[in-house]
Amino acid sequence: MNPLLAIEDLRVSFGSGLGRRHAKEVLHGISMSIEAGETLGLVGESGSGKTTIGRAVLGLTAASGGRIVFDGQQISHLNMAQRRKLAKNLQAVFQDPYTSLNPALTISDVLSEPLIAQGSGSSEARTVIADLLDKVGLPSDSARRLPREFSGGQRQRIAIARALALDPKLIVCDEPVSSLDLSTQGKVLDLLIEIQERTGVAYLFISHDLAVVRHISHRVAVLRGGHIVETGSARQVTSEPEHAYTKQLLLASPVADPIAQKERRERRSRLTALDSPSDRLVKDA
Numbered sequence: 328m329n330p331l332l333a334i335e336d337l338r339v340s341f342g343s344g345l346g347r348r349h350a351k352e353v354l355h356g357i358s359m360s361i362e363a364g365e366t367l368g369l370v371g372e373s374g375s376g377k378t379t380i381g382r383a384v385l386g387l388t389a390a391s392g393g394r395i396v397f398d399g400q401q402i403s404h405l406n407m408a409q410r411r412k413l414a415k416n417l418q419a420v421f422q423d424p425y426t427s428l429n430p431a432l433t434i435s436d437v438l439s440e441p442l443i444a445q446g447s448g449s450s451e452a453r454t455v456i457a458d459l460l461d462k463v464g465l466p467s468d469s470a471r472r473l474p475r476e477f478s479g480g481q482r483q484r485i486a487i488a489r490a491l492a493l494d495p496k497l498i499v500c501d502e503p504v505s506s507l508d509l510s511t512q513g514k515v516l517d518l519l520i521e522i523q524e525r526t527g528v529a530y531l532f533i534s535h536d537l538a539v540v541r542h543i544s545h546r547v548a549v550l551r552g553g554h555i556v557e558t559g560s561a562r563q564v565t566s567e568p569e570h571a572y573t574k575q576l577l578l579a580s581p582v583a584d585p586i587a588q589k590e591r592r593e594r595r596s597r598l599t600a601l602d603s604p605s606d607r608l609v610k611d612a
């Protein structure tokens with residue numbers, strides 16, 4: 328069976344408006360796939376290109392090469408009308424719950440917008456909204472309130488409810504818990520897992536934090552400098568990584584115990600010293 332999402336040799340360059348000579352390529356031929364109902368975690372340090380991959384899938388950044396096939400349809404060069412149609416099955420949750428919701432709209436407005444746009448009547452939308460709020464663990468009277476009346480974690484639940492409104496097949500989650508405190512992170516991650524078990528939605532889950540990615544992902548891809556350096560099952564990549572760069576990322580994940588942390592720091596600096604140019608070769612996509 329074909330995967331739900333197939334990214335093949337994706338290239339993205341910025342600054343190409345100035346002519347090819349000035350264009351800077353930031354994704355150098357990315358290939359990865361996601362099955363229906365699966366979570367693919369995408370990790371890598373800041374600037375490695377994680378968000379750019381997510382934005383290319385969402386059509387917010389143009390690909391300069393390669394293909395993106397979603398649900399059997401090539402989606403790398405769609406027009407606005409085709410993109411709008413695709414929104415039914417392809418949604419996103421972004422990092423910042425404070426800017427991703429329009430402050431002037433009630434939660435009911437936020438959640439009914441995608442429903443009405445896809446043809447629901449207002450009473451049907453009300454029923455769906457009540458169900459969505461229940462799904463993400465918010466009280467039903469939330470619908471009447473404004474985003475500013477909610478905490479960061481609650482706003483992220485609202486953003487998740489909005490993404491779920493049309494029962495999509497894939498949600499691109501770009502650092503969805505990075506702005507939340509640790510215990511709220513855990514609750515939102517568990518909510519995403521529970522929703523997946525219930526609905527069969529797939530996630531492209533982007534994070535700089537390997538511990539977060541390990542918790543939620545079936546498979547993990549590790550990105551460095553616009554190349555995939557390693558892919559594998561979440562367990563394999565996060566406990567027995569093959570690539571020195573992944574080992575460094577693993578050691579950079581924060582742990583609570585200060586002694587363990589000191590040991591990790593020392594091991595990390597040894598690994599950094601070992602890091603040779605051959606490590607930078609693309610291994611596998």
Ligand SMILES: Nc1ncnc2c1ncn2[C@@H]1O[C@H](COP(=O)(O)OP(=O)(O)OP(=O)(O)O)[C@@H](O)[C@H]1O
Pocket residue numbers: 341342353371372373374375376377378379380535
């Ligand atoms: N609109 C843009 N114009 C020019 N360069 C860009 C643009 N967006 C991203 N870049 C560059 O592309 C590279 C990848 O950026 P990207 O935002 O994808 O990284 P990231 O892995 O998501 O990092 P972070 O963990 O900090 O969010 C960076 O070098 C960045 O400076």
Ligand SMILES: [Mg+2]
Pocket residue numbers: 377378379
């Ligand atoms: Mg990013």
